[in-house]
Amino acid sequence: MKLLATSLDAVKPSPTLEITKKAAQLRREGVDVIGLAQGEPDFPTPKHIGDAAKEAVDRGLTRYTDVDGTPELKAAVARKFKRENGLTYEQNQISVGTGGKQVIFNALRASLNVGDEVIIPAPYWVSYPDMVLLAGGSPVELPCTAEQGFKLSAQQLRSAITSKTKWLILNSPSNPTGAGYSRDELVALASVLVDHPHVHVLTDDMYEHLRYDGWEFNTLASVEPRLYERTLTVNGVSKAYSMTGWRIGYAGGPQELINAMAKIQSQSTSNPCSISQYAAMAALDGQLVFLVERNDVFRERRDLCLDTFNSIEGLECRKPEGAFYLFPSCQGWIGRDTPGGARLNDDMAVARYLLEQARVAVVPGSAFGAEGHFRISFATSTERLRDACIRIRLASQQLN
Template sequence: MKNINDSLSSLSKRIVTSPTIKLTSKVKSLLECGEDVISLGTGEPSFEVPSEVKDELVRALRRNETGYTEVEGTENLRLSISKKFKRDYSISYDTDQIIVSNGSKQVVYNALLALIDPGDEVVVPVPYWGSYPEMVKLVGGEPKYVYCDADLDFSLSSESLKKVISPKTKCILLNFPNNPSGSLLSKETVTALTEILNEYPRIILISDEIYQDIHFAEERPCSIASQSPELYSRTLTVSGVSKSYSMAGFRIGYAGGPKSLIKAMVKLQGHTTANPCSLSQAASIAALNECDEFILRNNEIYKKRLNNFLSAVKPAKGLKCIKPRGAFYVFISCRELIGAKTQQGNIIKDDIDFSMYLLDCFRLAVVPGSAFGVKNHFRVSMSISDSLLVEAASRLVKACSRLEK
């Protein structure tokens, strides 16, 4: 019998494993061996699920809400999402313009599956979340990268966007507040982007705004679909409960957008996973309706952690930190340390080498920038306790001081 690997599809061989999953797996192995590892790699909030959510989850179980629901999510949850979009994003979506899926990743994938034909191009700003290019490939599309300037805090410029748009461009996949950089789109930037997009009325926008609630400025980040009727008519606004409400394991993502696109996504979801977990949906209603204070309180904690961390790593040799304006990450340049030698005599050739050096020698886990399309950077997550974050900063400073250049 031939090896099963010979039977695997060419597509499955083209797709790369998520670098964050690889890192998590190695960190887990070290922890199981009793190693004192501090992980700054996770994209999962450290806060407990709100008590209102826990209580509603139990009540839903006692009400025996354990059967199938509508494929697109329950009417009550979609109504709560509609109110959330209107209240916080200033976008009006009726319930038949909303879909609920098994996490925001499935929402984005469903949208690409509904929109992209083989050979279509999808513009992906860099840095990007690692799954975006792979999802584009999975549906037969071609990712087309537009590089955001680090000197502009990784914001997307209209000039850069226009250069990569071609007759094959079908979609632009945006993620602001951005993972990993924490960059936001200002109203001025969106206005400039709108002028460019008006020249290309066929292009659809998928705006992944999963970190929309997590920001460090007084003004809420700009939600693209709220800026003009023209953008509203061709934008899918994606969000979920994983980040804002610390409900990563509940696997509830959602989106609002054009009715025809939502209908196509529902049809596709009906033949794959069908509805999301009924109990998770019930719990998410409580989150959306009752937990605004939870978000505000946690934003203050993130802000404090961020300021303390940036102060603590300031003495680190060869690092350059851009202060994020949203999400809960810091994207750090280690470019000046490339070519440095470790005490073991190894040369740091790139961000992956630097990340492995931190893990192997200082038991500090970060995500290399290459996972997000940007070399010689690494991502740090603020989703650990204050004390661990201080210790992590100390290890980072020490690690940099031990390198010879």
């Protein structure tokens, strides 16, 4: 009898595994590898958040909580949604999980049946298609090119919807491209969705507060109130508040779905860490003034790398509206030869070359459903980014 579930057969191993393993090996050997692969802010968690966690420990708030979040944290989430997004949710419409990933997985697992389709604009966060597959659904990937700003058009969406479509997943600003939808672009998508009442929307707003050049964030349920009842608005504290390790994500949505998500969570992880929940309350209720300075630093880093990539022969990169990623095209390198005589046949070979020649770790675009690109995170020190840009330029000059 086969030990492993057949559902795992459709889940692909990470295309970045080889790069990650090689980078780790080089570091163990004492090689200075600059890691631009991980999407994690290099800033510390703000002090007032850490202080709230310490207070929770001192008060002995270390026991089990309600499965999908304490009433106090749900109230803070509701205040956040109302204050920042104009969305009104009762506590029974809010779910808190161990990171945004668990919240999204719970929603898909609670709602998908075999054959249900989920529309996923590509490039996409690597986990979306595999989470859909693990939940029994069928991912429908729609390529969105740099020429269209890496964003889904209303025409594409209308053409992709079938009687089997259950969800549209919309991530803005996006991982891996940083592309953010304008209000007008969301209105256009909403006009299609209104005509198809069987389609639900999962908006992943994790990078909401990381935005540049005056770009204004909007989320679909507030742009089109007629979609409120069939939208799950997902967010979390990981990125904006530099709380990746605290593992708190949350969502607001239909009560029926929220209840089903709680049922799944009750039989998997149960409640998120109690201390992290109290820290998240301080984050959501606290001031965001610290983000102004941090976003200025991120923008400077973005522009440093953007200017470098767009001045290197064979690379071309679009300016992102938010998040902390760049997603340059390396199509101009494909087909060229390395100094050792190896042919760069695809973006995986490009990532391998940058690691071995430049000692810079990047993620190939194929991991995100967009071959011929690579992703870097500029959420690392400016000094290291400047060094990485120099190394990438030198590596480009050695291609034949």
